[in-house]
Amino acid sequence: MTTTTTRPAPVADWVTINDLYADPYPIFRRMREEAPVHWVPAVNRYMVVSYDACHTIEQDPDRFTAREQGSLMYKAMGHSMLRKDDPEHAVERAAYGGVLKPRAIKESWTSVFEANTEKYIAHLKEVGSGADLIRHFAAPFAAANLVEILGTLGADWHDMERWSQHMIDGTGNYADDPEVWARALTARDEVETMIDELAPHYRANPDHTLLSHLVNSGIPMEAVKANMCMSIGGGVNEPRDAVGTTIWALLLDDAQREAVLGDPPRWADAFEESVRWVAPIGMYPRQVTGDTVLEGIELPAGARVGVCLGAANRDPQVWEDPESFDLTRAKKPHLAFGGGQHFCAGTWVARASVAQVALPRLFAEFPNLRLDPDHAATVGGWVFRGMLTLPVQWA
Amino acid sequence: MATITFHHEGADDDVVEVPEGTSIMRAAVTNGVAGIVGECGGQAMCATCHIYVRDEYLDALPPISDDEEEMLECATAPVLDDRSRLGCQIKLGGGLTTVEVDVPASQV
Numbered sequence: 296m297t298t299t300t301t302r303p304a305p306v307a308d309w310v311t312i313n314d315l316y317a318d319p320y321p322i323f324r325r326m327r328e329e330a331p332v333h334w335v336p337a338v339n340r341y342m343v344v345s346y347d348a349c350h351t352i353e354q355d356p357d358r359f360t361a362r363e364q365g366s367l368m369y370k371a372m373g374h375s376m377l378r379k380d381d382p383e384h385a386v387e388r389a390a391y392g393g394v395l396k397p398r399a400i401k402e403s404w405t406s407v408f409e410a411n412t413e414k415y416i417a418h419l420k421e422v423g424s425g426a427d428l429i430r431h432f433a434a435p436f437a438a439a440n441l442v443e444i445l446g447t448l449g450a451d452w453h454d455m456e457r458w459s460q461h462m463i464d465g466t467g468n469y470a471d472d473p474e475v476w477a478r479a480l481t482a483r484d485e486v487e488t489m490i491d492e493l494a495p496h497y498r499a500n501p502d503h504t505l506l507s508h509l510v511n512s513g514i515p516m517e518a519v520k521a522n523m524c525m526s527i528g529g530g531v532n533e534p535r536d537a538v539g540t541t542i543w544a545l546l547l548d549d550a551q552r553e554a555v556l557g558d559p560p561r562w563a564d565a566f567e568e569s570v571r572w573v574a575p576i577g578m579y580p581r582q583v584t585g586d587t588v589l590e591g592i593e594l595p596a597g598a599r600v601g602v603c604l605g606a607a608n609r610d611p612q613v614w615e616d617p618e619s620f621d622l623t624r625a626k627k628p629h630l631a632f633g634g635g636q637h638f639c640a641g642t643w644v645a646r647a648s649v650a651q652v653a654l655p656r657l658f659a660e661f662p663n664l665r666l667d668p669d670h671a672a673t674v675g676g677w678v679f680r681g682m683l684t685l686p687v688q689w690a
Numbered sequence: 691m692a693t694i695t696f697h698h699e700g701a702d703d704d705v706v707e708v709p710e711g712t713s714i715m716r717a718a719v720t721n722g723v724a725g726i727v728g729e730c731g732g733q734a735m736c737a738t739c740h741i742y743v744r745d746e747y748l749d750a751l752p753p754i755s756d757d758e759e760e761m762l763e764c765a766t767a768p769v770l771d772d773r774s775r776l777g778c779q780i781k782l783g784g785g786l787t788t789v790e791v792d793v794p795a796s797q798v
Contacts, residue, residue, distance in 0.1 A: 353731075354719070354731065388733070393757075393760070396735075396757075396760060396761075397760055397761070397763060397764055398760045567798070626796065626798045627798065628727045628729060628738065628797070628798050632729070632736075634729050634730070634731065635730070635731035636731050636733070638729055638730035638731060638733065638735055638736055640735075642735070642736070643764070
């Protein structure tokens with residue numbers, strides 16, 4: 296018989312939110328070396344930093360519920376399926392139908408990604424060498440694609456980007472800043488009003504968009520609205536950040552860039568390695584349903600945990616030289632898209648729009664693309680992480 | 691109980707016993723069978739539980755759904771017409787209490 300020793304989580308009182316925002320990876324590394332799970336007073340939750348522990352949580356919703364009490368997402372976006380467990384979650388997931396899946400992408404969305412790539416390449420050229428790849432390409436590209444997929448008629452990419460950012464900021468507003476709430480609630484109100492206005496149109500004229508599927512699925516309007524808000528929140532940030540981080544990584548390393556430019560199928564590898572290296576969603580919450588033990592660490596009932604995908608994806612137990620971007624590394628399943636019931640519904644949209652369409656076209660159009668030597672790129676975030684600015688030259 | 695044999699290229703077989711009603715993906719993940727990931731937890735969303743079912747068991751399989759077929763097209767390893775399935779979509783039980791499958795070289 297084996298006896299397992301368990302222990303309370305170490306207290307990581309040395310971790311600050313500012314340090315996490317600037318660069319979470321040295322913090323994750325130090326934490327991981329000490330224990331797979333820590334209590335972190337600065338974020339008022341347990342942070343889970345090993346691959347195995349994160350993976351266990353994803354696959355065990357009975358012990359780790361998505362229905363987190365007091366989640367700020369309820370206020371910022373409404374109660375979407377992201378904060379529900381099966382079987383409740385499965386009903387709303389089913390309402391999405393095939394809208395975000397490979398067949399619909401091939402039939403309806405790839406042409407949208409291609410058109411938007413051309414449109415925002417033209418925009419980059421108007422701005423000229425020295426443009427910011429995030430502001431002048433990645434953000435409008437991701438937001439404009441989302442307008443089409445969601446079917447938010449009458450909204451443009453500026454609306455979409457603003458709604459997304461403001462609702463995301465509300466979801467992460469742990470400081471309870473009233474101005475952040477005001478912007479988030481305005482965005483939510485605008486989205487909900489738009490849905491009320493468009494619902495009769497889609498009931499009478501169903502089509503291939505997400506909003507059409509949701510209003511015709513039979514789920515309550517409250518759920519339609521919350522899931523639309525959640526899809527707006529995730530649908531801009533994540534593909535935008537995947538574009539930005541991948542380009543940054545390739546511009547930092549000539550050998551990596553040459554590896555992919557000489558071998559087009561390698562764009563998929565570059566994309567997967569990029570989201571492993573810097574997971575756009577770095578942390579998401581779960582709550583412990585009853586006293587339990589995770590990888591030897593005791594967790595009390597009701598404990599709030601942060602599943603740190605950004606840390607899991609750099610666990611040296613799984614990857615050799617995990618801190619480096621290397622698209623030629625041995626392929627292993629990363630956790631950037633999450634796993635289990637909540638495996639990212641937008642995974643295939645991100646892969647198609649970013650890896651199959653936008654990145655190859657950009658590098659073909661700008662063979663001399665390089666980092667702007669006079670304006671350093673900036674990166675930030677830990678709950679959501681990506682390039683803040685990416686000034687580039689190509690002339 | 692039902693029995694699943696996972697054959698691996700160049701490694702020993704895994705033979706697992708599972709209650710009827712368990713999917714091939716869940717059986718693999720629960721028993722730590724190498725080479726089957728099951729990222730999406732069984733929703734036919736990720737194509738990381740691709741397996742090749744051995745010929746003698748093909749007739750006992752449930753028919754392939756549109757969702758499964760769509761996702762199989764995204765599998766990393768080569769797709770074989772009759773033998774390729776998603777492990778999450780095949781539950782043991784009824785006429786299928788024993789099955790043998792080959793695990794592909796890659797899921798990602």
